[in-house]
Amino acid sequence: MQLKTLLLSSAALPLAKSETVLGVYIFHRHGDRTPKSLAPTSLTALGADQVFQSGSYYRSRYVASDASSPIVGLSSDIAVPTQLSVISPADSVLQSSALAFLQGIYPPAGDNGVSVLANSSEVQAPLGGYQYIPVGVSSTASSNPNSENNEWLQGGSGCGNAMVSSNNYFRSEEYLGTLERTRSFYGGLLPVINGTFGAGQANFKNAYTIFDLVNVATIHNQSIPSRALLTDDALFALRTLADAHEWNLAYNASDPIRAVAGATLAAQILQQLDATLTGRGKTPVGVQFGAYASFMSFFGLAQLDKLSADFTGVVEYASSMVFELVTNASTPSSSSSSSSSSSSSYPNVEDVSVRFLLANGSAAQNAPREFPLFGRARSPLPWTDFAAEMSKFAIGDTAAWCRACGNTTGICASAASSSSSSSDGGSDGEGAAATTSSNNISVPVAGVIGALVTLVLILGVEGLVYALAGLKLVKKATLAASAAASGAAGGAAAAGSKA
Template sequence: MKSVVALSALSMLAGAEAAETVLGAYIFHRHGDRTPKALAPTNLTALGYEQVYTSGQYYRSRYLSGESKIHGINEDEVKLSQLQVQAPVDNVLQNSAMGFLQGLYPPVQTVQTLANGQSVQAPMDGYQLIPVNTIETGSGSEDNGWLQDASSCQNAKTSSNSYFDSEAYKSLASSSKDFYSSIVPSMNGVVSDEQVSFKNAYVVYDTIHVAEIHNSSIPNSEALTNTTLTQLRTLADAHEWGLAYNASDNMRAVAGMQLAGEILEYMNNIISTSGSKKFGIQFGAYATFMSFFGLADLQKVSDDFTGVVDYASSMVFELFTNADVDSGFPNGDDLQVRFLFHNGTASNTSEPSVFPLFGGSENAVSWTTFQDKLNEFAITTTEQWCTKCGNTAGSCAAFVKDNGATTAQQSGNGSSDMSPAVGGVIGAFVTLAVVLGSLAVLMLVGGFRLVSKKALQRGVPQSSVEPKA
């Protein structure tokens, strides 16, 4: 009887899964293997290219052709309106995005016949041209050693800098001095000896990590035992987590706030277009992962979420429904969101796992809950970013408050206020009136008078004005 009940339950579960439809997805992806930050400019390596390409192949099998295929998405030939791909202005991240896309949408051989009967074959076996749009967030992040170097948010930098005054930082900096001194010979002069310390924990780890992957020999290699390498990684994790997130001062997690806003924007586009938008992909740095993990309370699920993610790691937000989609796009009450994460390159033999968001226990949340929770910390507008960051220059100048009113409010935004064009005309007349008035006073006080051209021709002194006798 028990086995019958179990089989019945499995059948019901299979039926429930079969009824599920993925309506869209948003991926945030780290770049592949690269050269070390300490030897900038960094470059994507052949290994890194292979990692992101493999990841693209996996997500192709998941969302374009597999059981979790996004409803209505083009499987073989890309339809650009269904896809949004973004990366900062950064060689490693841009190239990683392009490598990923080659795996996601491989070449499709096409032949086009022209009006004159000539046949034209697509070059490079039909390589599909997919644009990677640039975003400001994280520009140049792979050439910078400090986590906040790629951020222009002043308050985020101040918040991260406060970590260096914390007891947690001071304690680790003091206790690890001898350990870092033993690593100095292995750095081979890539950074100065005094910089090999906990203050530069990530740069030190990154340099050794890249050397372990690519260098056939490393100075002082006998000191780089598995225990030493693990300690380097653990110290780097603690250092970067301290800079990326703090529960009592989450302003340093601005990268995660911006990502949350971008996720919400794209998910809302999927819904508002009734599924015309389908797949959002963004490439970025490990700092954004860590910031978002902290904001979404993923550290409560596992301590692994407090570490630096490996190359080609990815996190995914799936928008899905159990409602019937044949009759139209489901309403908001029938939508759910699921979070998946994979540390390192995803593949068909090593797939992403599902994790609960926001400190909960459920593997999926309603769209309403997801939206409300993200809105608690998401940055969705330029004005909001400027206000949180305390920035006042550039694009933020328009939002600077003066005497309780924004610049926009002061310039007038009500129906009774005059337009700039009308204001300009009135201003010109006022200026002219002031000039004429000043001239009249000058003539009155100085005894000057106006003389016509004819008077000048009759022998009046060559001046348009002359003093009285």
């Protein structure tokens, strides 16, 4: 995904210098791992270092005493568990990545980790004062405990309508046409991959897992069978075909339920940022580790693909996207204790905005850059605008997820009965129960964003007039040489991105 070249240089917006950061939500991909086709996958030493270095970058940006954009009231050296909300699916690659990342955010405390006992003796915490920061297990209905062992992104989601929607891609003219055009290309790579994929599997249907196997091999293997076949053009075609395959499984503009991963992520982002505001900074940092599919789904829902087709590719290992709560109003000193951030100087909602940033690859090597969301021409967005836009597609609780997915068994059995009784009482549309159909869904956050977003929705009619007046189209970037390279590799219809 070439965001770090074309997109990050031409579409990024400069950061304001006078802002105060009230809180952040970071969604992070795992680091380098073993290939999916050779399950179980595991995080490599390179992968652990990638996410550790990313954590170190975010420490220098938000946490350290000399941070460039310090978060108000956040402890700089000793982690305070109540100030951080960190979650990940119960997946070994993602959980391990989260732990390595947190050691970058809060490294061993050294002398600060020494306890002085009643008898005046001193005890040094193990590993130089290693800080134990809890990583919770994602509790949403769509959480997948084996995210990195699933070769197909919807295969383990459990969302019935999303699986049906993604399967529709395999019956589309686009898919069938690409499948036929690329048979000779994949067949020509059999000497490279036939230790894992047979002749009947060497085709576009397995575009991502074939790319993944080759990509891991080029990183780790000193010798690869028939290495000469892996020319630059062949590697580019493998990557762009995988991008196209995964994008079409993760998002479809006419069938939003396909992007269920992005919709549930949107609700989690809103919940955390809203909690930061309503709690006046008591828990200012939210971190979640997840798979690339959630990035792609969210990119589509947030209309980032209209900004550039580069957003339709698989993000690199250790990529992260960040949502900053910022203000230009007076705030408590960023070096003060967390309790001070709840003082009367905490800014009002109308003085708060949200900035979106993306690092494609480890933030230590590719610093996060700013992009406008929702087809808007401005960034950051006022909190009220941001919350209203996110609420249009966010799926915020189990009942809403079950309705959108059409699930009625398992965890959805009890949710269906409770939501049925509550829906009899009526709905106000934007802030309550969602409606679903086979081709379209409206799934606003159902009672999980809090009173703040309720206020946003009450004022939404008046605000929408002004918001629409401020919209303008953003020209979609073109992908240089993608068509030529793909054609040379068998006519691959892809999205010029790097996984």
